[in-house]
Structures are given as C-alpha cells and as structure tokens.
Amino acid sequence: MSILDNAKAAAQGAAQAVMKKAVELAPDAWVPGGKPDPLIRSKHGLIGAPISRIDGPLKVQGRAKFAAEFPLDGMVYAAVAFSTVPKGRIATLDTGAAEAAAGVVLVMTHRNAPRMNNMPLFMTAEKAAGGDNLPILQDDRIHWNGQPIAVVLAESQEQADHAKSLIGVTYAQEPAVTTLAGARAQGADIGMFQGQPLKTTVGDAEAALAAAPVAIDATYTTPRHNHNAIEPHAATIAWHGDELIVQDAAQAVSHMAWSLASVFGLDERQVRVTSPYVGGGFGAKTLWQHQVLGAAAARLAGRPVRIALSREGVFRIVGGRTLTEQRVAIGAEADGRFTSIIHTGTIVMTRHNAMPEPFILPTRGAYAADSFKLEVEAVYMDMLANTFMRAPGEAVGTFALECAVDELAARLGMDPIELRIRNEPAKDPIEGLPFSSRHIVEAWRAGAARFGWARRNPAPGAVRDGAWRVGMGCATATYPYYRMPGGAARMKLTKDGSVRVEVAAHEMGMGTATAQTQVAAERLGLSMAQVSFGYGDSIMPGVVLAGGSQQTASIGASVMAAHHALTVELLKLAGNDSPLAGLGADEVEGLDGGLAKRGEPDRHESYVSILARARRDALVVEAAAPPPLETQHWSMHSHGAMFCEARVNAMTGETRISRFLGSFDCGRILNPKTAASQFRGGIIMGLGLALMEETQFDERKGRVMNPSLAEYHIPVHMDVPEIDVIWTDIPDPHAPMGAHGIGEIGITGTGAAVANAVFNATGKRVRDLPLTLDKLM
Amino acid sequence: MAIRINGTETRAPADPRVSLLDLLRETLHLTGTKKGCNQGACGACTVLADGERILSCLALAVQFEGRSITTIEGLAGQDGMHPLQLAFIEHDGFQCGYCTPGQICSAVGMAAELARGAPSAVTTDLGAATVRFTGEEARERMSGNLCRCGAHNGIIAAITQTYAGAAL
Numbered sequence: 001m002s003i004l005d006n007a008k009a010a011a012q013g014a015a016q017a018v019m020k021k022a023v024e025l026a027p028d029a030w031v032p033g034g035k036p037d038p039l040i041r042s043k044h045g046l047i048g049a050p051i052s053r054i055d056g057p058l059k060v061q062g063r064a065k066f067a068a069e070f071p072l073d074g075m076v077y078a079a080v081a082f083s084t085v086p087k088g089r090i091a092t093l094d095t096g097a098a099e100a101a102a103g104v105v106l107v108m109t110h111r112n113a114p115r116m117n118n119m120p121l122f123m124t125a126e127k128a129a130g131g132d133n134l135p136i137l138q139d140d141r142i143h144w145n146g147q148p149i150a151v152v153l154a155e156s157q158e159q160a161d162h163a164k165s166l167i168g169v170t171y172a173q174e175p176a177v178t179t180l181a182g183a184r185a186q187g188a189d190i191g192m193f194q195g196q197p198l199k200t201t202v203g204d205a206e207a208a209l210a211a212a213p214v215a216i217d218a219t220y221t222t223p224r225h226n227h228n229a230i231e232p233h234a235a236t237i238a239w240h241g242d243e244l245i246v247q248d249a250a251q252a253v254s255h256m257a258w259s260l261a262s263v264f265g266l267d268e269r270q271v272r273v274t275s276p277y278v279g280g281g282f283g284a285k286t287l288w289q290h291q292v293l294g295a296a297a298a299r300l301a302g303r304p305v306r307i308a309l310s311r312e313g314v315f316r317i318v319g320g321r322t323l324t325e326q327r328v329a330i331g332a333e334a335d336g337r338f339t340s341i342i343h344t345g346t347i348v349m350t351r352h353n354a355m356p357e358p359f360i361l362p363t364r365g366a367y368a369a370d371s372f373k374l375e376v377e378a379v380y381m382d383m384l385a386n387t388f389m390r391a392p393g394e395a396v397g398t399f400a401l402e403c404a405v406d407e408l409a410a411r412l413g414m415d416p417i418e419l420r421i422r423n424e425p426a427k428d429p430i431e432g433l434p435f436s437s438r439h440i441v442e443a444w445r446a447g448a449a450r451f452g453w454a455r456r457n458p459a460p461g462a463v464r465d466g467a468w469r470v471g472m473g474c475a476t477a478t479y480p481y482y483r484m485p486g487g488a489a490r491m492k493l494t495k496d497g498s499v500r501v502e503v504a505a506h507e508m509g510m511g512t513a514t515a516q517t518q519v520a521a522e523r524l525g526l527s528m529a530q531v532s533f534g535y536g537d538s539i540m541p542g543v544v545l546a547g548g549s550q551q552t553a554s555i556g557a558s559v560m561a562a563h564h565a566l567t568v569e570l571l572k573l574a575g576n577d578s579p580l581a582g583l584g585a586d587e588v589e590g591l592d593g594g595l596a597k598r599g600e601p602d603r604h605e606s607y608v609s610i611l612a613r614a615r616r617d618a619l620v621v622e623a624a625a626p627p628p629l630e631t632q633h634w635s636m637h638s639h640g641a642m643f644c645e646a647r648v649n650a651m652t653g654e655t656r657i658s659r660f661l662g663s664f665d666c667g668r669i670l671n672p673k674t675a676a677s678q679f680r681g682g683i684i685m686g687l688g689l690a691l692m693e694e695t696q697f698d699e700r701k702g703r704v705m706n707p708s709l710a711e712y713h714i715p716v717h718m719d720v721p722e723i724d725v726i727w728t729d730i731p732d733p734h735a736p737m738g739a740h741g742i743g744e745i746g747i748t749g750t751g752a753a754v755a756n757a758v759f760n761a762t763g764k765r766v767r768d769l770p771l772t773l774d775k776l777m
Numbered sequence: 778m779a780i781r782i783n784g785t786e787t788r789a790p791a792d793p794r795v796s797l798l799d800l801l802r803e804t805l806h807l808t809g810t811k812k813g814c815n816q817g818a819c820g821a822c823t824v825l826a827d828g829e830r831i832l833s834c835l836a837l838a839v840q841f842e843g844r845s846i847t848t849i850e851g852l853a854g855q856d857g858m859h860p861l862q863l864a865f866i867e868h869d870g871f872q873c874g875y876c877t878p879g880q881i882c883s884a885v886g887m888a889a890e891l892a893r894g895a896p897s898a899v900t901t902d903l904g905a906a907t908v909r910f911t912g913e914e915a916r917e918r919m920s921g922n923l924c925r926c927g928a929h930n931g932i933i934a935a936i937t938q939t940y941a942g943a944a945l
C-alpha cells in the first residue's frame with residue numbers, strides 16, 4: 001500500500017468510526033427496527049402456525065426441478081479433468097484421443113478457452129460470489145491439487161466421462177506448501193473478516209489469567225469439513241447471443257449473475273441466474289469454477305451445456321471449512337466470575353480466498369469478563385480455497401469455548417449451567433451496546449427442566465448401564481442476527497385481490513417459500529392461497545444472500561418496505577370516497593382482503609374495491625429495505641442451550657447419542673413445523689462434526705483423500721436419536737416480524753455438548769474433533 | 778425385450794454403459810430419481826425393481842430388460858399420492874427435498890422386506906415369518922439413505938405412521 005492509500009484507508013476508517021458511533025448513539029426511532037414491526041402484535045393468525053411446506057407435494061412426488069434437470073435442445077454434457085499435483089505447470093497436455101472419441105464436441109483447455117476475468121472473490125464487493133480469484137484455464141499454472149485442467153463436452157455424460165479419461169497430462173511440479181508446519185514457517189497474518197481484523201483486546205487478559213485463582217488453558221483442534229449437500233453442484237447453461245442464462249443450484253442468485261457478468265465482461269443485466277430449488281447449500285452453493293467453465297465451454301461450442309459435478313468433483317473444486325487450532329484460556333474468581341477470556345489460534349487458508357474461519361466470533365458476545373484477548377491468525381497453503389460452511393466461525397469456535405467452560409466448571413466444582421448464568425452479560429461485553437433481545441437464561445432453565453438435568457451425576461465416569469458409560473453434557477449455542485444491505489422486494493396486487501411478492505431469495509430447504517408466504521399473507525390480510533411468493537431468479541429485486549442466517553430478516557425488511565409503498569399507493573387510489581379517506585399508511589393495516597384502520601376494523605375497504613373504483617387491473621410497487629443500521633445500534637444475537645446424553649461403550653469406545661435437546665431463544669418462530677426441522681438439521685450436522693466428520697487431507701500432496709460419501713461420514717438414520725427442540729418464542733422487538741434466521745444456530749454448541757457429555761460419561765476429555773472411538777479406548 | 782417403467786415399456790439403451798439412473802433422468806426425463814453420488818453411497822437414486830429397492834446408479838439399464846421398475850413418479854395411485862408421500866408432507870420429512878424420492882422409495886421397499894421376514898442387523902427373532910416394525914428397524918434399514926438437511930426425525934415419523942401396525 002502506498003502512503004496515499006494508507007491515508008485514504010485511515011480517513012475511511014475514521015469516517016466509518018464516526019458513523020458507527022453516530023448509529024450507536026442515535027435515538028431508537030431513527031434506526032430500522034426502532035419502531036417494532038406491527039406484525040409482532042398479531043398473535044392468532046398465520047404467523048406461528050405449523051403449516052406444511054407449500055412445495056411439499058412437488059418434492060415428495062419428484063416433481064421439483066433441480067439445476068441438472070432442465071433439458072435444453074442441443075444440450076451437451078460436460079466432464080471436468082482435475083490436476084493431480086498441488087503446484088507447478090502443465091508440461092504436456094495431449095487431448096488428441098479425447099477429441100477423437102465418440103460423441104465428443106469440444107475439449108477445452110487453457111490453450112483454447114476464451115479470455116475471461118478471474119471471479120470476484122466473495123465478500124470483496126457487494127455482489128461478489130466467487131470461491132476463489134484464480135485464472136480459470138487462462139494459463140498453464142497449477143495452484144492446487146484438484147484444479148480443473150480441461151473440460152470435455154460430449155453428446156452424453158458417458159461419452160464425456162470416457163473421453164476425459166483419455167486426456168494425457170504431465171506436470172513440471174514446483175515446491176508447494178501443503179503441511180501445517182510448512183505453512184506456519186512462512187509466517188502468519190491476522191485474519192481479516194468483513195473488513196475488520198479478527199483481533200480484540202480488552203484489558204490485559206494474560207495478566208488476569210495468571211492472577212486468577214482458578215483457570216483453564218487448553219488447546220482444541222478441529223479438522224477440515226465439507227458441506228456435502230446431497231445434490232452435487234450442477235448448472236444448465238445456455239447463451240442467447242450475448243445473454244447468458246444459468247439454471248443453477250444457488251444460494252446467491254443476484255451475486256452470481258453480477259459475478260458471472262464480471263468474468264465474461266458483460267453487463268449484469270445480460271446474465272440471468274435462476275434457482276427454483278436447491279438440494280442443500282450450507283454455504284457451498286455459490287460461484288465456483290464449474291459455472292464459469294460450463295459457460296465458457298458453451299460459448300466455445302455454440303451449444304447449451306449441462307455441467308454436473310461428480311461427488312469427487314465437488315470435493316476437488318468446491319471448498320469446505322478449514323481446520324482450526326484454538327487456544328482457550330479462562331481465568332475465574334473462586335465464585336466462578338470470569339476475569340479473563342483468551343481465545344486465539346490458527347487457521348489455514350489460501351492466497352486466493354478471503355475466509356479466515358472466524359472462530360472467535362462467538363466469544364465476542366457469549367460471556368461477561370474483565371478482560372479479553374481474541375485473535376485469529378491465518379497461515380497459507382497451496383490448496384483448494386476454503387470457504388463458508390454452516391455457522392462459519394461459530395460451529396468450531398463454540399466447540400473450543402464451550403468445552404473450556406465445561407472444563408472450568410469441573411475445576412470450580414460448579415454446575416456448568418450455573419457457571420454460564422453467573423457470567424451472563426448485561427450488555428454486549430465487547431461493544432458495550434444494549435442487547436436487542438436476550439433470554440438465554442430462560443432457555444437454560446426451560447431446557448434443564450425438560451431434559452432432566454437435575455438427574456445428572458456431576459462425577460465423571462460414574463454412571464454405567466451394562467457395557468455403556470452414560471453421561472450428560474451441555475453447551476451454549478450462539479449466532480449473530482445479520483441483515484445485509486441490498487434487500488428489495490416487488491409486490492403486485494391484481495384486481496382479483498391476490499398478491500404476488502417477488503424477491504431474489506432462495507429456497508434450499510429452509511422453508512423460505514412457506515414462511516414468507518405466511519408472513520406476506522398476514523401482513524396483507526389475505527389467505528395463503530391469495531399470495532404467491534416468487535424467488536430464486538436474479539431478475540427479481542434485491543441482493544439477498546441465503547447465508548449468515550440473514551435471509552429471513554433481509555426478506556422481512558424488504559417486504560415491509562414494499563408493503564408500505566403498496567399501502568401508500570392504495571390510499572392514494574382510494575381517495576376521498578373511501579372509508580379510509582384521510583388515513584396515513586401508518587394508521588392502517590391489512591385485514592380481511594383489504595385495508596382497515598388499526599383498531600377500527602369497520603373502517604375498511606377491500607383491495608378489489610379500491611382497484612375497481614380506480615379502474616386499475618393491477619398495482620405494482622417495488623421498494624428497498626433500509627440499510628441494516630439496527631445491527632450497529634443493538635447487539636443482536638440468537639441463543640440456545642444444548643443438552644446431550646451420550647453413551648460410550650466401555651470396551652470399544654463407540655459413542656452413541658441417546659438424547660439431545662436444543663432450547664432456543666431466536667425471536668419469534670414463524671412456522672414451528674419448518675423451524676423445528678431447521679433446528680434439528682443444524683443439530684444433526686453438529687453431531688456429525690462432533691463424532692465423525694473429517695475431510696482427510698494428504699499433507700504430502702495437498703490432496704483430499706476421502707472425496708466420496710462412502711469415506712466422508714455424515715450421520716445416518718441410525719446415528720440420529722429423536723431430537724427435542726423447544727424455544728422461548730419471545731419476539732425481538734427490533735427485527736422484522738420479531739424473528740431471527742435460524743439456519744445456523746443448531747450446529748453451534750452441539751459439538752461441545754457432545755464432548756462434554758462424553759467427558760461426563762467417561763472422564764476422558766477429548767479436545768480434538770472428531771470424537772472417534774480410537775480417542776476413547 | 779423392453780424395460781417396464783411405471784407401467785410403460787421403454788427400450789433399453791444402445792450404449793451398455795448407461796446406468797438405469799441416467800436412463801431415467803436423461804432419456805426419459807424422469808428426474809424425480811436423484812443422483813447424489815453415482816457410486817452407491819447415498820441412496821438418493823433408490824427405485825423399486827419388481828418391488829425390491831435397488832440403487833439405480835449401480836444398475837446398468839440393459840440388465841433390467843423384462844423387469845418392472847417403479848420410480849417416485851409411479852408411486853401415486855388412482856386416488857392420489859401414496860400414503861407415505863402424504864405422511865412425509867405432514868411430518869416434514871424433508872427440507873431441500875433432494876434425498877426425498879430415494880427415502881420414500883427405499884421405505885416402500887423396506888416395508889416389503891419386513892413383510893417377507895428379511896432380517897436386519899437389529900432383528901432379534903431371525904426365524905419370524907414377518908419382522909415386526911419398530912423405530913429401530915426403520916432407522917437401521919433406512920441408514921443407506923443419507924440426508925444432509927437432517928430431516929431424519931420427520932422421515933422416521935412418516936414411515937412409522939405409515940407402516941407401524943399396518944398389515945405389511
């Protein structure tokens with residue numbers, strides 16, 4: 001950076017700091033969420049109703065169309081060849097036999113690929129969605145073991161796969177950094193996340209730790225993970241002249257359209273990304289090299305392309321969660337009050353991505369303490385770019401933090417729940433902001449009563465049932481409330497009184513379409529049948545990422561804004577001959593198929609009547625959500641209390657989870673049926689993280705060794721007990737609908753709850769995930 | 778000889794490498810049967826061959842000449858969806874829905890296995906003519922069908938509602 005750049009950055013930083021302070025100090029009413037969403041008051045309608053998924057009939061009959069299921073005329077199939085060395089150059093590349101093979105339409109390598117820009121790296125611009133920012137088939141360089149080196153297009157998948165196997169390649173290898181020790185030897189940086197360094201210092205935490213009467217200081221490690229959505233990444237891609245149409249499996253359609261446009265030097269409006277159904281995302285269904293390869297090959301061949309990655313292909317070119325090595329040290333007074341919290345450590349990433357797994361994030365808000373030292377150090381390897389995976393930071397950060405709290409409780413001879421409650425902060429422990437809504441103590445109490453925590457024997461290894469040692473453990477779950485800028489929505493009211501809402505949002509199984517139809521219907525005073533919710537198409541309004549558990553809030557704020565605009569327009573159309581004459585938008589609400597004065601339901605006119613009198617067939621409005629300043633004015637988080645009962649076989653060390661309870665405080669629950677599934681889904685992925693999941697990485701070659709669902713183990717039916725979930729259902733007064741997104745919180749705390757239960761069962765403290773049986777024998 | 782798929786006869790593909798799964802998805806556009814791994818590890822491609830559950834990704838289409846295949850698209854009867862399909866909706870036995878057709882076909886095949894007394898690793902009475910439905914039998918026998926969204930509880934609840942106590 002030049003001095004000028006430094007000065008600019010400093011000025012920008014100063015301006016940001018002033019702005020931040022202003023938002024903190026602003027009166028509540030000036031901030032989005034300052035006036036509670038009126039929907040929070042409606043208690044008996046569609047919000048909170050356990051409605052079955054509206055896309056259920058399609059899904060159970062196999063009629064929901066996923067990305068690889070749109071046939072196009074003249075479409076060809078792609079197969080991708082991957083490098084087998086971590087670094088160097090392609091020395092020789094023989095594609096002759098592949099080109100001559102039956103059915104082959106094109107073999108694309110760096111020699112004939114069109115010129116393209118690198119993908120804009122996720123989080124480096126508002127709509128950037130790329131998993132890495134490396135050249136894609138632009139030169140002969142290899143950057144990781146598994147990088148695409150060629151794409152074959154053929155009339156059938158079988159022909160493409162066979163031809164790919166005929167490609168001959170040799171490499172001139174160069175020394176690569178593929179070991180953790182080697183990466184460390186190259187030096188470390190402080191990780192940068194969302195533009196901020198992952199480093200927080202309050203007081204002198206090391207000195208406070210040294211002075212503390214009771215302390216714990218331990219190192220915890222977590223391995224690499226892969227998302228492993230059951231639907232592998234796929235896209236069906238066609239060019240119409242200079243317009244690019246991508247039927248994708250996407251959790252960021254607008255971001256991806258913009259990013260693909262920037263790769264191909266197009267205007268954003270020339271690219272359309274659609275994604276009506278996504279077979280699981282968990283952070284992985286963003287822009288990776290395959291969509292770019294598919295689009296480039298389609299352009300070169302002049303044919304539409306279906307590029308469906310094999311399961312191995314997903315492991316080779318779509319990144320996962322990186323490994324972490326975390327130190328957690330907590331100093332406490334004899335009564336359990338924390339004087340010092342230290343959470344530091346190392347993650348591995350690459351020079352071509354921007355994701356230093358931010359494992360300190362949960363520690364920033366979980367407990368009060370006199371001093372903090374939090375820091376994430378990044379070291380760099382030559383490997384596939386790592387990325388966001390369900391609860392990035394929190395999933396593995398809570399494992400270390402919440403195991404350490406449990407270890408400290410044992411040292412103090414205190415109940416681990418009471419220790420947590422004793423350190424419950426009154427305001428945000430780092431930022432000093434008031435909490436928007438925090439009822440974690442209620443969640444702990446309710447969970448403990450329901451789980452039968454009082455029956456736990458605090459002495460480790462004391463309970464035995466035949467061959468099985470039995471234990472109970474608990475942990476705090478926590479995940480921030482985010483709302484990202486860019487949300488917008490369109491509403492179209494038709495003269496029959498029905499409404500279509502459109503937002504460029506996503507349905508990956510979270511129940512978005514169902515819950516948002518409920519919310520919109522309730523807001524408008526319509527039945528669900530009168531409302532349709534459109535999503536999954538980049539030509540719709542809004543830049544709405546399905547990630548960071550922020551989609552619910554983002555759509556909510558966008559629809560509120562559009563609804564306000566619709567109400568204003570309707571009141572104008574209603575004019576002076578309406579019972580609504582003279583009322584402002586804030587004085588009316590949607591009721592019984594029309595608008596009514598709040599508290600005076602008889603002052604009402606139906607939508608049908610308003611449009612008919614105005615001789616309008618339809619009314620269309622579009623509006624943008626206000627910037628998400630509420631997240632700087634309040635400290636906003638979701639919370640949970642996790643309870644686990646584990647049984648560990650005394651002979652074999654095998655761990656079985658016999659009971660699990662999640663007790664959540666996540667604002668208002670919009671649909672208990674789909675919400676319960678999301679909570680359980682997170683918890684089950686957390687059981688996988690605890691007990692079995694590991695992407696095995698060959699440190700000699702930098703290559704993933706278990707790129708299949710046979711060798712990367714995830715929980716199966718026999719591993720999953722009946723999982724109990726309860727919630728406080730207390731609305732967050734400052735969030736749209738009073739609700740928080742709940743897609744990620746379930747995986748947080750779960751790993752620690754399991755490890756703590758295993759400790760209680762066996763007296764063995766395993767600090768290295770996963771808790772496989774060899775560590776317990 | 779033809780392959781009978783959901784009651785309709787189809788010619789076997791000329792290319793013997795074509796799996797039953799690819800025949801369904803790419804030639805017949807019966808995309809309800811899903812491809813999660815193409816190597817027999819996930820169960821998303823489960824279909825019924827003469828009533829028996831198989832992994833269609835590990836089956837070559839040409840082997841099924843003269844046999845009768847039922848896919849998720851063929852499960853519904855004259856009067857609407859199969860009771861198990863309805864139970865999946867009621868119990869929220871899915872989120873993304875990608876593993877769902879495989880789960881449903883697999884459970885239908887599993888019920889037939891119980892009925893004919895095929896034991897599993899958790900069956901205690903190996904001599905019984907029919908195996909009694911229990912939650913544990915269901916979980917054991919459904920463990921070849923992976924679900925990453927974590928819909929396991931809803932899936933087992935739907936299967937239990939449909940098959941526990943039913944005359945198999």
Ligand code: FES
Nearest residue numbers: 815817819820834
């Ligand atoms: S696709 Fe056949 S088992 Fe996975």
Ligand code: FES
Nearest residue numbers: 872876924925926
């Ligand atoms: S519902 Fe998504 S994988 Fe099972």
